[in-house]
Amino acid sequence: MTSTPTLDAPRSATKTPPARTWTIAELAREYNVTPRAIRFYEDEGLLFPTRAGMSRIYSQGDRWRLGWVLRGKRLGFSLAEIKELLDLYHADRSGVQQLRAIVRKSREHVGELETKLRDLRAQIAEFREVEGHAVQMLRDKGVDPESE
Amino acid sequence: MTSTPTLDAPRSATKTPPARTWTIAELAREYNVTPRAIRFYEDEGLLFPTRAGMSRIYSQGDRWRLGWVLRGKRLGFSLAEIKELLDLYHADRSGVQQLRAIVRKSREHVGELETKLRDLRAQIAEFREVEGHAVQMLRDKGVDPESE
DNA sequence: TATAACGTTTACGTAAACGTCAATGCGACC
DNA sequence: GGTCGCATTGACGTTTACGTAAACGTTATA
Known part of the structure; x- marks a missing residue:
């Protein structure tokens, strides 16, 4: 050690x-x-x-x-995508072409991430609703949804 | 309705x-x-x-x-996880135990999703910063970052 | 009527992301 | 000096999520 x-x-x-x-x-x-x-x-x-x-x-x-x-x-x-992104993150910033590539790829990636963000918000909303319905149905049955 | x-x-x-x-x-x-x-x-x-x-x-x-x-x-x-979630979404809601299971799994899943949400926000912020730096460096070189 | 354009099942192939040995090395402890 | 315990490098196995090809049925059109 x-x-x-x-x-x-x-x-x-x-x-x-x-x-x-x-x-x-x-x-x-x-x-x-x-x-x-x-x-x-x-x-x-x-x-x-x-x-x-x-x-x-x-x-x-x-x-x-x-x-x-x-x-x-x-x-x-995927690991391949992650490698590309990490490489981008630490990429050569010396030349104009390199910088342009960084800008382009960053924007592309942020676009992808924002799609995931929308997907994620939608799923969260859906499952909160599923949970809410179930909780309400338990209450309707006179059951405390929080008790074991 | x-x-x-x-x-x-x-x-x-x-x-x-x-x-x-x-x-x-x-x-x-x-x-x-x-x-x-x-x-x-x-x-x-x-x-x-x-x-x-x-x-x-x-x-x-x-x-x-x-x-x-x-x-x-x-x-x-994974497809297995997706199946579980879809099944949950359309699950039997007749009994108390089933409803409890739905509540528990929904909360579990929302928790997972919220972790992803944090991960996602962090990555978006990081890559916006990467992009911002590159854009600034292009400007410093007297290059318009938006032109082809 | 034939042949193209779809659909089907069965079956084997494959890329990604590791898991699981097996054989081996190496410093630490008794 | 033997045995832990953790490290290493192959090398082959496994699971997931399909791709791909073969062989075949069904309808539309020339």
């Missing part, structure tokens, strides 16, 4: 904090996924942790990227 | 209203999916069109269900 007390960072000289890292198992627990899935995401080019010997070491940035990937999954995107 | 026998169309004749139906190819075109997919959804218990000879005939209700299925897919649900 926190390995051998060999030479520590010269805290008095440098202002950089210890820079926490994580093992694959720690991240897996935290995000409730398997190590296998995390390695798979790396194979797919979504993560690129450093190594300590053979073991993978995850930085704050890798951790953030993993969270981002999982959020994308919850929203129904 | 029953009869309002005012100055509506004369219902004097014996016939019921036309009741439009659709073929599988028509629905496939309309919803931009393949007939194969529509048949697959039927195999999975998501649709149950009637038949005219061997051919499938889709009612207004089937059409609605198909749209519902596709919306669920866009929101990242």
